Amino acid sequence: MVCIRCQMVVKAELEKLGLKYTYVKIGEVNIIGNVAPERLKQLGAALKKSGLCLMDDKKSILVEKVKLAIIELTHYSEDQLKINLSDYLSEKLNYDYTYLANLFSEVKGITIEKFYLTHKIERVKELIVYDELNLTEIAYKMHYSSVSHLSNQFKKITGLTPSHFKKLKNKRRKTLENV
Structure with a gap:
């Protein structure tokens, strides 16, 4: 994630999935609490559609x-x-x-x-x-x-x-x- 548009996409996907976060910076997201593996997979799939990937x-x-x-x-x-x-x-x-x-x-x-x-x-x-x-x-x-x-x-x-x-x-x- 290297641009502001990417940040906007990530925020939108987090909100669609109902995931609360403290910040979304270029290249980094801080999600509040524990996220179930299935939710991470959903987030990863949604980000992939936008040309982004979830790194762990x-x-x-x-x-x-x-x-x-x-x-x-x-x-x-x-x-x-x-x-x-x-x-x-x-x-x-x-x-x-x-x-x-x-x-x-x-x-x-x-x-x-x-x-x-x-x-x-x-x-x-x-x-x-x-x-x-x-x-x-x-x-x-x-x-x-x-x-x-x-x-x-x-x-x-x-x-x-x-x-x-x-x-x-x-x-x-x-x-x-x-x-």
């Missing part, structure tokens, strides 16, 4: 928390990291970074760093499409050391330069769920 395995949940921390950082935060990404994730999730990195790679098939860079570039693509900021401003906003550094990473991930991407009429962006 601790490793998958932790990987989702890593993904959500990175998505929040790249798409919803204006703040620049004052520490390394590894330290940020370790502090935020209270796990050793080596464990997080190994688990993430095992489950997702890519490194945390690659996932982070891919999301940064998706955010850059979004800012280019909006056409409100020039490349220098985008580089500054996304905390790149220079336009050149941004351009190099952009080309490495997309195969295009940012200026070539901007010229494309049919700009293809991925939804957050598909990155």
Whole structure:
């Protein structure tokens, strides 16, 4: 669950099933009381129809928390990291970074760093499409050391330069769920 629409779907399904909850955050739900296994199956089936899934395995949940921390950082935060990404994730999730990195790679098939860079570039693509900021401003906003550094990473991930991407009429962006 990586968007507000997903949260709305989850809330609606919880309410349909009469399940009380204290909160529904991106990637997490706190249901009040014990839920019968059959109710969890019903919730899982309802969520599946909407393209969501119910996770109860601790490793998958932790990987989702890593993904959500990175998505929040790249798409919803204006703040620049004052520490390394590894330290940020370790502090935020209270796990050793080596464990997080190994688990993430095992489950997702890519490194945390690659996932982070891919999301940064998706955010850059979004800012280019909006056409409100020039490349220098985008580089500054996304905390790149220079336009050149941004351009190099952009080309490495997309195969295009940012200026070539901007010229494309049919700009293809991925939804957050598909990155």
